Amino acid sequence: MSQSVLQTLNAHLQAAFKALDLPAELGLVVVSGKPDMAPFQCNGALAAAKIAKKSPRDIAQAVVEKLEGNPDFQAISIGGPGFINLAPSDALITKRSNDLAVSPLTGARPADELQKIVVDFGGPNVAKPMHVGHLRSSVIGDCLQRLLRFRGHGVVSDIHLGDWGLQMGHLITELQDEQPDLVYFDENITSGYPKESPVTIDDLSRLYPVASAKAKEDAERMERSRTATSELQAGRAGYRALLDHFISVSIAALKKDFGALGVHFDLWKGEAAVDPLIGPMVEKFKKDGFTEESDGALIIRVAEESDKKELPPLILISRAGAALYATTDLATIQDRRDNLHPDVILYVVDFGQSSHFEQVYRAAGKTGLFPREGLEHIKFGTVNGKDGKRFRTRAGGVMRLSDLLSQAKEAAANRLSEAGLAKDMDEEERAEIARMIGLAAIKFSDLQNVRTTNYIFDLERFTSFEGKTGPYLLYASVRIKSILRKAKKLGVKAGLIKPLKATEKNLVLTLDSFNRALAHAEAKRMPHILCEHVYNVAQSFSKFYADCHVLGDDVPADVQASRLALCELTLRQLTLALDI
RNA sequence: GGUUCCGUAGCUCAACUGGAUAGAGCACCUGCCUUCUAAGCAGGGGGUUGUAGGUUCAAGUCCUACCGGAAUCGCCA
Structure with a gap:
């Protein structure tokens, strides 16, 4: 090459x-x-x-x-x-273009140094429904895992389900208030629970906000949730059985949502999975002298000299004796270290949790659990509404992921029929195409701008099909495919590429920057760099398309063959890149 | 109040880490479909990069101070 x-x-x-x-x-x-x-x-x-x-x-x-x-x-x-x-020189461009044409990955090469990387993203809570905030983590995380794999790294993705901690206490106690007669609440029964779940996913998403709201105003109610959480973590059988139901009901619903998004996870582990590791880990920290008691809680100090303002200590075990978010995160790091042996762990989580991760990473480094440099917080901005205010789940009008997808699909279907496209297909095919276009629109509009703050959620932009959008990229592919079909019918074959006009050379140079864009996107963990490249390819092609007729009667045979080869190359790169 | 992040066209965002006249897409004008899908192409208007200083051949980018916004600030996740 x-x-x-x-x-x-x-x-x-x-x-x-x-x-x-x-x-x-x-x-x-x-x-x-x-x-x-x-x-x-x-x-x-x-x-x-x-x-x-x-x-x-x-x-x-x-x-x-x-x-x-x-x-x-x-x-x-x-x-x-x-x-x-x-x-x-033209000779250099010509030579390179033909090298790209025979390259299976259109010029892309593996990274110089291959690593084992864990990507932790999605992170939906068992208790709360998926909304646009989860969309962002999912789409960015999924893009990163595909990109890293494409670059040759060993990647393991983990959804890291939020299935531990106080929210479970909320769910358990609220369910107890609603259905006190369930066997799970009888302390005298410790086995033989029904296989059938007592709750549906809708029950879960209803119970949590109710409990959370009550607990906020009522200290006693909060205490019950805390106690239930501790009892759950201490291994109370009925609660564990309930938890298992909660988790399996949630996973079933989530698989549907993520499947519709085309997002894949290697592992469906949650916080509860590392529960057995917590005890020994905490004991070791104690023995090694990293912990201290403070106000009845067990903490690890993580402040550093260079801090302008002292970072609060990480709380390992709460006064009530419960493991917290940071504790399970540490245990999860240990679990991954021992079972997956990663060089790097990426956390695709919103920017609001920066200080939490800073605490966890420092603690991991300080205790020798995992090198601080191998832990990266891939942060993104909080999801805001059009007014710039935070898009709150509570504020009513929660945009569910599935609603967003179906709206995009509907918009795509309307566009298709308006423009009279795909009319030679049957209904089922058209619906499938509309779904793909809608999904592309959503993913691209989310990925193209990775700023770390002020992320504004705008449905119109998410489902728009003009200009710098997912559908524009698909449209470029469709045009190429159409040319290739016609060429096949006419018996024209691709040949040596000889870029003549400026638009042709420009297209070659754009295609030639693929590997650079990939490497850059990886180094910065920024999907939008790749989006920018793909958009440039589509745009360069559109200019070429308008400027250079491929299969015209007045176009010499060798030029036809050259341009056709260029079309094939472009399509291959677009397809590769869109798959990432 | 402390800490962190951010402020770029009317709107949503870029700018390859310090390089020339700050670029795209919406929206708004003007052209282009009997020719491979107009979801497109060609062109136009639109800016004191929040403000004021500083560093140097060169600053949207680096340093300082203000102004404005967001997140966060020991037992939620």
Whole structure:
């Protein structure tokens, strides 16, 4: 596999800098900020000026002279204070385009250093229904796990169900108030519970808010939930049996939701699964002297010298004797360390929990449980409404995931019939296409902007089909497929690629940056970088499509073959990238 | 009040980590379908990057102080 055009030019520039006794790194070639002047540029002459004590333009001039006559360049010029503008030769572009055409992954390569990575995302609670906030974690997490796998890493994804802690106490006690006669509440019975669940998923989502609201106003009610939580964690049989029902009912419902989203998890573990590890882990922390007592609770101090404000200690065991969120997270790290042996664990969780993870990561590092550097919080912004205020679950009008999906699907179906598309298909096929388009719209609009704050949820944008959207990308694929179909009918075969017009060369260079986008997206754990690339591909193709007729009567046979090959290549890369 | 994150076109967001005249998409104008799907293409208007300083050849990006917003601040997850 050859190098990308950028890498090739980069090698030449670095060699030229080195030959001038300047640091090779300064020869770094980047995509030009002024694409109308040249596709690439090198800014090293400006930085070199200080070291060499010469004017940037003189250095640029010397570099240009070194590169003169190199067949890989079509044009080299100096702009402004000392920018070196670089245009690759047609021969280089042509060669690279044909290399890409025969590359199974259209130029993508595995990461240099392969790692074992655990991706923890989704994190839905047993007690609460899925809403748009979970959508974000799921879509980003799923994209990251696909990206990392594509790059060759060993990836294990875990949903990390919220099935432990106070919320379970809430559910148990509220259920007891509603149906006090259930056998689970009889302390004299410790086995032989019914297989059938006493509750449905709807019951669960109804019980929790009720209990939570009551407990907030009534200290006594809260105490009952706390006690139930402790008893559950201490192993009370009836409560454990209830918990198992809660979990299995939830998982069944969640599998449906995540299935509809096309999101996959390797592990469906929850917090409850690491319960047996907690006791020994806490004992070890105690023995090793990492813990101390404070106000009746067992804590680990995680403050560091450099903190401007002391970070509160991590609470391992509450006054009531219950394990908390941080405790199960630590135990989960231990579980993963011992069973999965990861180099890195990624937590795709909203930004509001930053300090919690900071506490857990520090504690893990301090106690020798897991290296601090291997734990990464992949944070994203809280979900806000159009008014910029937080999109609250309580505030009524909860947007359920399934509702969102069906709305997107409906919008897609309307668009299809309006535009008279897919009319030669039967109803079932059309519905399937509408579903895919709606899903693409949702995923892309969520992924394309990864800012860490101020995430605004806008249904209209999520289901829009014009401009920079998922459907636009699909549309590009559809157009290519249509050309390929026609070519097959006409008996035209793909051949050697020879980019002639600017739109063709541009498309090749865009396709050529695939690997760079993948590597960059991985390094930053930012899916939107990949989205940006795919959008660029679709846009470059659309321009090419409008500018270059592929199968016209007036197009020579070799040009037809070349453009057809370019179409095939583009489709392959689009398909690969959309699958991530 | 403390800490952390953020402030870019009317709206939603980029800007490859310090590079040239800050880019896309909506929305708004002007063209383009008897030719491979117009979910598209070509073009236009729209900006003192919250404010004020500082660092240097160069600042949306780095440092300081204000203004405005969000999250969080020991027994919820």
